[in-house]
Amino acid sequence: MAFQFEILKKDAFSKARLGRIETDHGSFSTPAFLPVGTQGTVKSLTPEELVEVGVEVILGNTYHLYLRPGCETIRRLGGLHSFIHWERPILTDSGGYQVFSLAKLRKISEEGVTFQSHIDGSLHFLTPEKVVEIQGILGSDIAMVLDECIPYPSPYEYAKASTLLTTQWAKRSLERRRETNPALFAIVQGGTYQDLREESVQALVKMDFQGYAIGGVSVGEPKSLMLNVLEWTTPFLPENAPRYLMGVGTPEDILNAVMLGIDLFDCVLPTRNARNGMLFTSIGKISIKQAQYAEDERPVDETCACYTCRHYSRAYLRHLYLANEILSSRLNTIHNIYYYMNFIGGIQEAIQEGRLLDFQKTHCSRPSGLEPEVSAHRLTTWG
């Protein structure tokens, strides 16, 4: 397993870094945004379309793939890359978040977690070791350790015990990792408590992980608390390992986190919003179903060069949405992912050229920067 992270440039005025991650399935630039391929497909798109909009790496949900079609099936079919016809890198999550948000009758113990499938009610028992193995079987390039995602709000004592468990699980995950396994990232927890976050990150960085994720954010807490968590955590993370902020977020969230030193992001926001007719544009979000677009000949975004904006009017996209046509989800998803890729590409370029502060000024003075205070995408978009 080849995994390397190289920092190509550091921003002089923030903690932002431009980097490159190397895997067995090729390399990708950081900061990176990973579209979510929940059930073995980034909803509505083909791999070729993802490549066309500039996607270099995607996320797969271990929980979903483990339950259906099953990891042994995927192994027999040549691994996840081959199964879904995606040749570039894949990061898989641990399934922890879905076990805690989707599964029925969840029961957690020191050993692991027992849960009932949300699909057929079948009973499953996952341990940190098994989760590492599953991701190895899938053929993931970057695997995540099993963690417990602490809800917001949670009492201190609960958060403390849970954080300790996640740390113990991380240690066990590391022990199970084999030479041939994917790169393994730990997940910092600790809820919204500074001392727990610090304990968590300090314990984890003592172990030998290839990367570090910050979990348990974007679960309904105020946005200011998310920034606090980043400020408490990132100073303790090693410079030379990639940092991943899970489940985040809006373009503004991403930019803020990049400036605090984060390298990786995933979120269902662009894809889920697309299917709901919410489109990102350079002058703010629009809801394509609105009557004002009924005869609007303009593309979604006049500055956008995506397939959707090159060929279709807002009026047509509105029509497709109202008529409940599959093509609506496709064209909207292409546009929104292109928007995100273009945004993250703009961040990369700005770091390279030493003008990230200018980039921030331009992009956060626009209405698109005015996002709701609570980042609710985690709550509404999984599954």
Add this chain to the structure above:
Amino acid sequence: MAFQFEILKKDAFSKARLGRIETDHGSFSTPAFLPVGTQGTVKSLTPEELVEVGVEVILGNTYHLYLRPGCETIRRLGGLHSFIHWERPILTDSGGYQVFSLAKLRKISEEGVTFQSHIDGSLHFLTPEKVVEIQGILGSDIAMVLDECIPYPSPYEYAKASTLLTTQWAKRSLERRRETNPALFAIVQGGTYQDLREESVQALVKMDFQGYAIGGVSVGEPKSLMLNVLEWTTPFLPENAPRYLMGVGTPEDILNAVMLGIDLFDCVLPTRNARNGMLFTSIGKISIKQAQYAEDERPVDETCACYTCRHYSRAYLRHLYLANEILSSRLNTIHNIYYYMNFIGGIQEAIQEGRLLDFQKTHCSRPSGLEPEVSAHRLTTWG
């Protein structure tokens, strides 16, 4: 409006013809199969994907487009071709079939038909003249006259009166046609009565239509009756005008009808079946959801060169179907339309090379030729 039909070759052993139809939006070969673009999109596909699988001409449903987004809206947006980003020919139906199958509170008179929209209950009144105008506004290349589609079974007296009305409406449609209007096709009705079919076709061919359709088939009648209708009708149709069998059908239906002299076909069967997981293959239809495909690494059809068969296993397609993923409909639709295009291309080649009988022998001795007796696709697939 440029409309021309040229017969390039006649089959020596059947009434099949190889031809070419010229329109303002380019030409296409006949026999032709038209995928159905109900609401301004062939469900789940982009125009580029249609071109890639060899589609030269599509059908648009006047009823649907008239109700939503409305033909005046489409006119203001530059016409249907521009609105939906399809530059090749479009044939529009008259909406008659949908008025009689989808609309609520339909009331027919000599003047026209009053109905309630199935979308919002709004009241509409369509006349033969208005239907010609609407299709002109849409910018259709080939328009159909308003007809009454006679249900099966229907009593003789009802069928007789209805057929007469359709003929009168055809005459009025022709009078409304302008120089700039689309080519106009009449529709032969007459139910399952030989004398009414003959009266209908003889009355219509006396008028100056650019093509003739056979309607009122594929409405639940036994397949043998559909062949009877063709045998009663086609001998009276002029050689030098294209003949269109509406709403048909299975590959076997199409081949049989081609050999009786039919040039054009449309049907939702390949697209609707695709969304239901029914896939056409060279050795018969398969239902992709079946457990036997759970770990089947083979493509849907090992002899098929479509995008889906080049990149995905039956196991992956089964997974997408069971997981209710949008990509399932897309990949299945690509495959099924490719299958139809390949089939119709095979017919064209066989006529060209004088081996249509051989083609029939090969294709109708296979299980794929074993279609159910009642062609139910019209009943289950509209809307």
